[in-house]
Amino acid sequence: MVSSLIVYIIAFTVPLFLSGIGFPFFIKFMLKKGIFGIDIHKKEQPKVAEMGGIVIIISLIISSVIAILVVEDSKVQLMIGMFCITITIAGIIGIIDDFLTLNAILKPVLLLIASVPIIASTWFSTGPLYNPEPLFPLIGQTRLTIVYLMLLPFVITVPANAVNMIDVFNGSMATTTIIVLITSFIANIIIFDRDYTILDPTNIFILMITGVLIAFLVYNRYPARVFGGDSSSLTIGASLGAIAVLGRLEIVIIIAIIPFIMNSFGIISSVKGLLERRKMARPTKMTKDWKIESTNDQKAPITLVGLVIQKGPLHEKDVVKSFGVLTVFSSILAIITAILIRVVI
C-alpha cells in the first residue's frame, strides 16, 4: 500500500516535472509554427509562444492517470477522475476559444458543460461526490440541498471566467492562483484537521495544480516566454471551482478570490454585460518609459489594473506585485474564515 505522503509527493512532482520539461519544447514548437503573440507591454515587442494551456492540460491529465493508478481507495480514484474530466472539458473550451475566439456569452454558457460530471455524480450509486452542506463561518454546516444543486452549474463557469479576466500580464494569473491554492491547502488542514497521513483528494487536486502552475510561472513570469491563453486560465479557474465543491471549501475560496471577483464586477458593470476582450477598448496604454497607465477612455472596461494605476503609472512587474499583495490580503481573510468555520464544526 502506498502511503498518503508518497501520493502527495507524486501529485506535486509529476505535473511539475512534466510541464517543466514540456514548456521548453512547446515554446520552440509554437515559435517554429508561427503560433505566437506580441507582448505589447515590452519595448522590444517580443514574440511569445501562445496557448501554453495545452501543456498544462496534458500534464494534468497524465498526472491524474498516475494518481488514479497509485491510489487504492476507489472513491478517491473516482474523485480524481471526475476532477480531471471537469478541468479537461474547461481546457478544451479554452483551446477552442484560443483558435476560434468564442462569443463572450457562448463561452460561459459552454463552460456550464464542465460542471456536468460533478452534477452527474448526484445519481452515482456511491452517492454524490460533493456535499450539499457548505460550511459557513460562525454558522457551521448548512443544509442547502436544492439551492446547492441549483448553484452547481455556475460553480465552474464563474471562477473560470474570473481567472480568465485576471490573466492580462506576465505571471499575473499564475502568481495569484498559486497564493489562492496555498491558502486552500492551509484552510483544508485547519477546517478538517487532515494531516499528511490521511489521504485527502482535495490535497491531491491542490498539489497537482500548484505543481503545474509553478512550472508555468517559470516560463510565464516577466519577461514571459509563453502565454497561457484561455486554455490555461479556463483550466485553472475550473480547477478552483472543482476544488471548492469537492473539497467543501466554497466560502474560503470565494473570500480568497475577492480581487478576481472585484475585477470581474468592474468589467461586467462598465461594459454592461459580457463582451469579448478583443472587442473592448483598451483600458491601459504604455508611457514613454514603458510603464502602464490608464487610457482614460470612457468606453474601456474598468478593471482592477485601472484601480491599481489610479495613483500613477506602474511598471508591469509592479502591477503583478500589486495583484499579489491584494491576493495575499484576501488569503489572510480566507484563513480567518477557515478558523471561524473550524470553531463551530
Add this chain to the structure above:
Amino acid sequence: MRLHKLTPKLYRVLGLELFVFGTFIGICAIIDSLIVGFPENPNPTINFIIGASKVIISIILIAIWLYVWYYITKRLMVSKEDIKEAKKIKREKKQVKMQKKKEKKKNIKT
C-alpha cells in the same frame, strides 16, 4: 518597486476587501443568531415553511451583500472626476427634459 512603497497605493482596494469580508462575517453572525437559532415547530408543514423562509431570507441577505460589493467596486473603480462629469451630464439631461416639458405645457395652453 518595493512592496512597502507599493502597498500604500492599494489602501482603497485593501479597505474594500476588508469591508467585503467584515460585512460577510456580519451577515453570517445575523443568520446564526436570528435565523438558524429560530426554534423548530412540531407541525411538519409549518416547520417546512419556516425552513424555506430561513433559506430565502439568508439568500436575500447574501444577495444584498453581493450587490453592495458590486456597487462599491463600481464606484471605487471610477475616478472622482468621472463621477463629477457623469453627474453634470445627468443634470444637463434633466434640465433639457424639464425645458421640453415646460414648452409642451406652454404649447397646450396656447
